[in-house]
Amino acid sequence: MQAKLLFLHALSPLHAGTGQGVDAIDLPIARERATALPFVPGSTLKGVARDNLKGENADLIKRVFGPDTANASDHASSVQFSDARLVLFPVRSLYGVFAWATSPYLLHRLVRDITDAAVTDAPANIPLVAATNQGYVVNEDSQIVQGGNIYLEDLDITATPKAEATQWASWLAQRIFADDNAWQGELQKRFCILHDDTLNFLLQTATEITARIRLEADKKTVVDGALWYEESLPTESVLSGLVIANEVRAKPSDVFDLIGKLNSKTIQVGGKATIGRGLVRMHITGGK
Numbered sequence: 676m677q678a679k680l681l682f683l684h685a686l687s688p689l690h691a692g693t694g695q696g697v698d699a700i701d702l703p704i705a706r707e708r709a710t711a712l713p714f715v716p717g718s719t720l721k722g723v724a725r726d727n728l729k730g731e732n733a734d735l736i737k738r739v740f741g742p743d744t745a746n747a748s749d750h751a752s753s754v755q756f757s758d759a760r761l762v763l764f765p766v767r768s769l770y771g772v773f774a775w776a777t778s779p780y781l782l783h784r785l786v787r788d789i790t791d792a793a794v795t796d797a798p799a800n801i802p803l804v805a806a807t808n809q810g811y812v813v814n815e816d817s818q819i820v821q822g823g824n825i826y827l828e829d830l831d832i833t834a835t836p837k838a839e840a841t842q843w844a845s846w847l848a849q850r851i852f853a854d855d856n857a858w859q860g861e862l863q864k865r866f867c868i869l870h871d872d873t874l875n876f877l878l879q880t881a882t883e884i885t886a887r888i889r890l891e892a893d894k895k896t897v898v899d900g901a902l903w904y905e906e907s908l909p910t911e912s913v914l915s916g917l918v919i920a921n922e923v924r925a926k927p928s929d930v931f932d933l934i935g936k937l938n939s940k941t942i943q944v945g946g947k948a949t950i951g952r953g954l955v956r957m958h959i960t961g962g963k
Contacts, residue, residue: 677927678792682851682958683759683914688883688907690952691715691945701903717756727942738924753925763913769826771818775865778874794961798842804870811837811868813844818864850960883907
């Protein structure tokens with residue numbers, strides 16, 4: 676088995692839903708049961724990848740993904756996609772427009788994938804954030820810092836420059852924006868590491884909620900009962916997972932050559948495609 680890291684950068688609000696409502700939200704995003712962290716299912720990513728590779732070598736697609744038939748589930752494929760889990764959450768900021776926020780727990784989960792993908796150049800340390808009103812930034816002149824604080828939504832957080840924050844911001848920027856120095860700089864100016872509880876609070880209160888309606892075709896008035904609320908991950912969210920190659924019908928090198936054709940491409944993931952939701956850029960990196 677060989678693996679590579681996969682990053683998804685949301686270019687528009689991303690709705691990977693559960694199909695059932697929770698409380699006041701009719702169409703919530705998918706969240707892990709224990710942690711409540713948002714994710715995009717690996718099955719979704721696999722289907723999207725196959726669909727976007729149409730036009731490539733048909734025999735190779737069949738060997739990598741399995742046959743495109745009614746009983747395709749009877750055939751093992753040579754590629755697996757893990758769930759893509761949140762790494763960076765964009766949060767409205769009083770200064771600098773928005774911050775890219777992460778937490779020690781999210782970074783620890785990322786390190787597990789980094790290890791599985793045999794990536795050896797990742798930062799060695801993850802800083803512990805001692806209190807919910809504290810956070811780490813790259814430096815005191817970061818775009819989101821004002822007077823020694825960062826102001827995210829309704830939270831005032833003491834901002835402390837930290838070497839580990841600089842290292843992680845630089846490492847992530849180089850992989851998410853590999854060919855774009857300007858955006859690498861933007862990420863580093865907006866990067867912050869928050870306490871796990873603080874980020875969890877923001878994930879419960881700062882996702883994007885949109886009210887939707889359905890109109891009568893002739894009258895252009897709202898159909899009775901046709902008002903619902905959808906939840907999405909905001910634009911600029913970043914998720915990560917693994918692309919795993921197993922030598923079932925194709926060599927790992929052939930698997931990664933095929934999947935690599937999606938690298939830095941804009942694709943559509945999740946629901947609400949007809950209204951522009953779910954546009955993401957895929958970045959594949961690392962591996963043996």
